[in-house]
Amino acid sequence: MSxxxxxxxxxxxxxxxxxxxxxxxxxxxxxxxxxxxxxxxxTPVGLHYTLSHFDIPALKxxxxxxxxxxxxxxxxxxxxxxxxxxxxxxxxxxECAGNGRAGMTPRYPSMPWTCGAVxxxxxxxxxxxxxxxxxxxxxxxxxxxxxxxxxxxxxxVEHHFARSxxxxxxxxxxxxxxxxxxxxxxxxxxxxLRLVVPGWxxxxxxxxxxxxxxxERPFDGYQQVVGYRYKKQSGSEGAPVRHMKxxxxxxxxxxPDWYTRRRLVEQGTVEVQGRAWSGAGVAITxxxxxxxxxxxxxxxxxxxxxxxxxxxxxxxxxxxxxxxLACRAADAQGAVQPLEPDWNMGxxxxxxxxxxxxxxx
Amino acid sequence: MSxxxxxxxxxxxxxxxxxxxxxxxxxxxxxxxxxxxxxxxxTPVGLHYTLSHFDIPALKxxxxxxxxxxxxxxxxxxxxxxxxxxxxxxxxxxECAGNGRAGMTPRYPSMPWTCGAVxxxxxxxxxxxxxxxxxxxxxxxxxxxxxxxxxxxxxxVEHHFARSxxxxxxxxxxxxxxxxxxxxxxxxxxxxLRLVVPGWxxxxxxxxxxxxxxxERPFDGYQQVVGYRYKKQSGSEGAPVRHMKxxxxxxxxxxPDWYTRRRLVEQGTVEVQGRAWSGAGVAITxxxxxxxxxxxxxxxxxxxxxxxxxxxxxxxxxxxxxxxLACRAADAQGAVQPLEPDWNMGxxxxxxxxxxxxxxx
Numbered sequence: 001m002s003x004x005x006x007x008x009x010x011x012x013x014x015x016x017x018x019x020x021x022x023x024x025x026x027x028x029x030x031x032x033x034x035x036x037x038x039x040x041x042x043t044p045v046g047l048h049y050t051l052s053h054f055d056i057p058a059l060k061x062x063x064x065x066x067x068x069x070x071x072x073x074x075x076x077x078x079x080x081x082x083x084x085x086x087x088x089x090x091x092x093x094x095e096c097a098g099n100g101r102a103g104m105t106p107r108y109p110s111m112p113w114t115c116g117a118v119x120x121x122x123x124x125x126x127x128x129x130x131x132x133x134x135x136x137x138x139x140x141x142x143x144x145x146x147x148x149x150x151x152x153x154x155x156x157v158e159h160h161f162a163r164s165x166x167x168x169x170x171x172x173x174x175x176x177x178x179x180x181x182x183x184x185x186x187x188x189x190x191x192x193l194r195l196v197v198p199g200w201x202x203x204x205x206x207x208x209x210x211x212x213x214x215x216e217r218p219f220d221g222y223q224q225v226v227g228y229r230y231k232k233q234s235g236s237e238g239a240p241v242r243h244m245k246x247x248x249x250x251x252x253x254x255x256p257d258w259y260t261r262r263r264l265v266e267q268g269t270v271e272v273q274g275r276a277w278s279g280a281g282v283a284i285t286x287x288x289x290x291x292x293x294x295x296x297x298x299x300x301x302x303x304x305x306x307x308x309x310x311x312x313x314x315x316x317x318x319x320x321x322x323x324x325l326a327c328r329a330a331d332a333q334g335a336v337q338p339l340e341p342d343w344n345m346g347x348x349x350x351x352x353x354x355x356x357x358x359x360x361x
Numbered sequence: 362m363s364x365x366x367x368x369x370x371x372x373x374x375x376x377x378x379x380x381x382x383x384x385x386x387x388x389x390x391x392x393x394x395x396x397x398x399x400x401x402x403x404t405p406v407g408l409h410y411t412l413s414h415f416d417i418p419a420l421k422x423x424x425x426x427x428x429x430x431x432x433x434x435x436x437x438x439x440x441x442x443x444x445x446x447x448x449x450x451x452x453x454x455x456e457c458a459g460n461g462r463a464g465m466t467p468r469y470p471s472m473p474w475t476c477g478a479v480x481x482x483x484x485x486x487x488x489x490x491x492x493x494x495x496x497x498x499x500x501x502x503x504x505x506x507x508x509x510x511x512x513x514x515x516x517x518v519e520h521h522f523a524r525s526x527x528x529x530x531x532x533x534x535x536x537x538x539x540x541x542x543x544x545x546x547x548x549x550x551x552x553x554l555r556l557v558v559p560g561w562x563x564x565x566x567x568x569x570x571x572x573x574x575x576x577e578r579p580f581d582g583y584q585q586v587v588g589y590r591y592k593k594q595s596g597s598e599g600a601p602v603r604h605m606k607x608x609x610x611x612x613x614x615x616x617p618d619w620y621t622r623r624r625l626v627e628q629g630t631v632e633v634q635g636r637a638w639s640g641a642g643v644a645i646t647x648x649x650x651x652x653x654x655x656x657x658x659x660x661x662x663x664x665x666x667x668x669x670x671x672x673x674x675x676x677x678x679x680x681x682x683x684x685x686l687a688c689r690a691a692d693a694q695g696a697v698q699p700l701e702p703d704w705n706m707g708x709x710x711x712x713x714x715x716x717x718x719x720x721x722x
Contacts (some may be wrong), residue, residue, distance in 0.1 A: 018382075022620050023380075114386065256416060
């Protein structure tokens with residue numbers, strides 16, 4: 001056991017500031033996708049990221065979903081009754097709106113995601129329009145609010161987690177899901193029933209669904225009008241956080257150091273891989289790999305589903321020494337990742353380039 | 362939406378120091394049991410804690426386990442061949458030796474666990490003695506080293522994760538496991554094959570098992586002689602970390618604040634629950650609930666298996682105001698949790714009392 005001189009504790013990679021005990025507590029309370037798990041087309045359930053605002057509720061198998069408000073036929077459904085309305089399975093990449101928050105300076109005190117709040121799963125459930133067909137929204141209904149069973153406080157406001165969609169945002173791909181990767185939903189992913197809104201950041205996909213409410217006015221819940229907003233200054237209303245943005249990540253090559261997670265790579269030809277995705281079902285058309293600032297095109301695999309991430313691959317002739325790898329994606333609508341984060345108070349929607357440092361020996 | 366005056370960002374609970382970016386990175390890279398998930402007798406797979414020193418390896422279904430060294434019949438086995446040697450299912454509570462590290466001051470720079478690195482699963486596999494019966498250790502063999510497929514650096518030392526047991530520590534309860542809670546092992550829990558050593562801290566239960574080596578001398582791998590030791594000062598050899606210690610946790614009552622995770626509880630009769638366990642298959646005989654320093658006995662449920670945690674329950678008449686709850690367990694050998702951590706450099710084996718602060722309204 002001779003010590004390799006490369007790795008030193010205390011050597012830092014990118015996120016230089018210290019983190020508070022509360023930030024650590026949130027990091028411990030949620031699951032981040034380990035970077036090597038980008039290798040899986042379909043993220044294994046226990047590796048899929050989670051973001052729970054409050055405690056995971058303990059719901060019974062007899063749990064019922066109520067649909068009410070501005071509908072002609074309010075009623076409650078058990079999951080088995082929803083199954084009778086139809087079933088659809090979709091492969092969907094979901095990213096938390098706060099993914100990359102730890103890379104925004106100054107940093108908002110919240111869940112300090114670096115880059116692991118993105119994963120891909122196959123969700124099975126009934127398309128929301130089938131349920132609406134039964135409940136029959138009135139002509140006055142404009143929005144649909146989704147209330148979870150999870151409850152607590154945020155900034156002094158007591159509430160259940162709840163989000164809404166406008167009725168014109170509801171498509172046949174919005175699912176009330178009871179299964180994930182072919183298995184019943186696990187507790188932390190919303191058992192027994194959750195919403196899945198493909199193409200949107202994760203906050204739209206309300207877990208532990210308890211109540212659906214048709215509204216004739218815009219929904220004013222905390223997570224809709226306060227929580228998930230792009231705000232440049234305190235007191236501003238801010239734009240709502242909606243679809244995911246074009247983004248890509250590198251699956252780090254080589255092996256890690258335990259503490260620093262820095263990577264050591266063997267010299268020679270290295271196949272660098274990663275993932276890229278965008279929002280609203282828009283495809284990725286281009287990914288570039290940057291090595292020490294020199295960019296070249298990567299090969300991008302076709303989509304396996306409208307809403308799933310795409311794999312990219314590029315060859316790199318690795319030479320001994322220190323190197324910076326980066327990746328940059330563009331989508332079919334011409335959106336390109338920015339070099340630096342578009343700062344906002346809540347640390348939302350950071351889709352700046354992913355950069356990693358590696359040492360080649 | 363009126364703001365409740367109770368919760369304020371920046372108000373801290375117990376772990377006062379800031380954390381480094383590396384500590385945050387490790388917290389993001391591993392799974393901690395959310396405190397409310399102490400409610401499950403059997404931890405759902407994706408909520409079970411994980412501690413991966415290096416990347417999760419991508420092993421093929423054709424992966425083989427080699428047994429070699431001081432044996433009469435060295436050979437390699439596929440998992441299906443191991444199944445033919447017998448099968449046993451055990452319910453086992455496993456705790457990471459570093460659980461509670463964040464509560465030791467000064468704090469060792471490593472995975473900053475607060476209290477979530479403990480979980481309970483049902484493991485299915487073949488007892489290790491059945492494999493040894495086939496390979497036939499020589500008379501000179503004294504130790505058995507278990508080498509994982511996961512590799513990287515720690516403190517400059519490049520190695521595969523590996524640990525050993527003395528042959529006299531091997532019982533019929535030590536399993537080479539291929540299933541967890543009745544399902545094939547997921548990648549992050551050691552697929553396709555891992556060791557499970559009931560009664561020991563988690564480091565003994567080597568994941569992604571690749572090679573078993575019979576030795577005629579004590580194993581000198583990094584994780585055996587450097588990593589998992591109780592050291593009071595730099596340069597000392599330290600005692601080896603082995604069995605778990607007597608410990609208990611409270612399932613926090615009430616609802617959380619998103620950022621601080623502080624709890625708000627309604628006044629009246631509250632049933633406070635939690636879990637308690639010890640090491641080496643020793644039962645818990647007593648748990649006390651402390652409320653603002655006044656202790657009373659909790660009811661302790663019998664064990665559901667020799668190696669599984671036990672549930673405890675106690676009634677509390679909650680009155681409005683601020684309160685501190687704590688719990689303290691004793692085991693059948695008379696070991697009792699200490700009031701304060703027994704500090705050591707690596708932050709190992711912290712079994713001091715679990716204390717939480719709650720506000721009652």
